[in-house]
Amino acid sequence: SAVISQKPSRDICQRGTSLTIQCQVDSQVTMMFWYRQQPGQSLTLIATANQGSEATYESGFVIDKFPISRPNLTFSTLTVSNMSPEDSSIYLCSVEVSTGLTYNEQFFGPGTRLTVL
């Protein structure tokens, strides 16, 4: 398994500003993922972050809006840039952990609850 922490746990931000969310895991992992959960909705994958390479973004998400860093195997950041109220969501990071089975599991952090005014 993996223990994942996120900072901040919640924040209230003003329109037009940026927020950087940190994700720390207690073991080295290859793949990290960032998800968005809009109010009352399911999770949507924003991007996949592998150490040593550029993040891969899903359709509808762009690097200019959601720049991601992955400086080592235990840490990643997601920045939400030039925020608008539509960016109010819970942002979750997850990590892929090998289970020795045919597929790996994903463990999720507690999330960062962002409100944009």
Add this chain to the structure above:
Amino acid sequence: AQSVTQPDIHITVSEGASLELRCNYSYGATPYLFWYVQSPGQGLQLLLKYFSGDTLVQGIKGFEAEFKRSQSSFNLRKPSVHWSDAAEYFCAVGAIDYKLSFGAGTTVTVRA
């Protein structure tokens, strides 16, 4: 591309009664299926998973799920619900690149 449908948005069940949450998936290859639970203000916790083998899988907290390939379903069950089971439940299917696609979720309310 894979997708997941959870037909029930909200289910209310009495404490001690049985619970079944429905999940249907669409995926062209062997599906890797998961159920997660999200309690209010919490992250996601993995309840159980199906990769291969026995189609009835046991998970944590007394949950089980049955994989039915012919129906493209992976329904979650619990024989006797506790008040602490009130939460949001998400079914997910994993692709070969480990990206997960989630259903819309089912909110479970437990009444005394």
